[in-house]
Amino acid sequence: MSFQQPISHDSSLGVAVDIVLLTVVESRLKVLLTFRDILPYENSWSLPGGFVGSNESADQAALRELKAKAGIEEVFLEQLYTFTNPQRDPRSRVVSVAYYALVSADKGHGRGGSRAAQWFDLGTDSAHSLWVNQPNDRLRLAFDHADILMTALSRIRGKLEYAPIGFQLLPYKFTLTELQQVFEAILGAAIDKRNFRAKIQRSGQIRALEEFRTGSHRPARLYTFEGPVF
Amino acid sequence: MSFQQPISHDSSLGVAVDIVLLTVVESRLKVLLTFRDILPYENSWSLPGGFVGSNESADQAALRELKAKAGIEEVFLEQLYTFTNPQRDPRSRVVSVAYYALVSADKGHGRGGSRAAQWFDLGTDSAHSLWVNQPNDRLRLAFDHADILMTALSRIRGKLEYAPIGFQLLPYKFTLTELQQVFEAILGAAIDKRNFRAKIQRSGQIRALEEFRTGSHRPARLYTFEGPVF
DNA sequence: TCAAAAGTGTTAGTCGTACACCCATGC
């Protein structure tokens, strides 16, 4: 039996952040991945991330990485979970403080067309977790990033029900149909239109504007997010 | 544009775990604190914790520390949040992966009477956060441990509503009054007896036993936890 | 005038909440 002696501080683990950056485009949930052209996991895709600098918090590191890798500055960012399996990085011991971030599609495309970072579709129906568990050949995620992605998806799905995070994926003005599409994309399931609208209106989180989005059919009223009143 | 070369890994942050270990004794929520007889924060109380070993996960480190500092082995343990303020430890850079743990009072007293580790009362009414924010002189917590404790309390209060964690604070057999007292201790508020019992019964999480706890009054039926059926 | 998306109400079941009295036991 191994008696663990008191651990010396200079065991020197590395600390990194990894970010699950999500957006919704045309009713589809998308995640930003970066391409690795170096070992380990050369030619795999991975979550954007990097090491935490010696004089910054993990939050700051995550924001810095988002700006550098995705060109994104205004973003909703929350800590997700910290992954600490000693074997998660084959090179050396690195613990990863994972974050999830949500951007609206209009802000979210600073980069992402580049060869180094691309948006990947998370599937249209409830097959999210399937997809993540059994990625196709094109998409074998590096390290434990598939775990991180799954954890993020299930956290966000849960949180969507009670926290006003859906709005983070939309621009300032949006239609109720767009909002519903965001919910459906995240939950991976269809929602009844009347019930959804009634519930959202009841919640008092949105305010109707006197503006309409005009398209090729009946114009849709625009709304804006207005946090709950305390 | 800065192509980020991997930030030199040897910035060598330390990684520690800190654990908010809670129990409920006689309707009072208690937290286990350890006494620091060394600098920094000499003569303060702190959450039990320690550095993560170079070959163990943070979960394993937390379990090891719980066993070492509190003599506790069977315990419900979940990761809470990772605290990464660069100044949180005045000696050197240490990030802390915080956990919360729940034990039933019957298991929870392996240690805790020792000079090094003691159970502290978290106040009987809804004044929890007040108490934590403005600790009396006896109780000024080391590092950012007051933050960690507050985060744990608010997480647990939230989670109590939808996850079966209340049972973790009770022995295998318990009365409904005991269960209600656990809920009241955590929420810091009184609960209506009839509503509580109806709700718990409805949830299908407990099973009635044909045993009774006999005391100085009418005997109370014992129940046992039985996870939700899938 | 037609295609397409916007918009709207009712019903039934379930859950939360407020509230007061009788029951079984030890002393």
Next chain:
DNA sequence: GCATGGGTGTACGACTAACACTTTTGA
């Protein structure tokens, strides 16, 4: 027989979920 904690039911309001048709516009 009394003090103490154990145990029970009902009514109202709010929310969930199922379900189909009319309105407005551009083409």
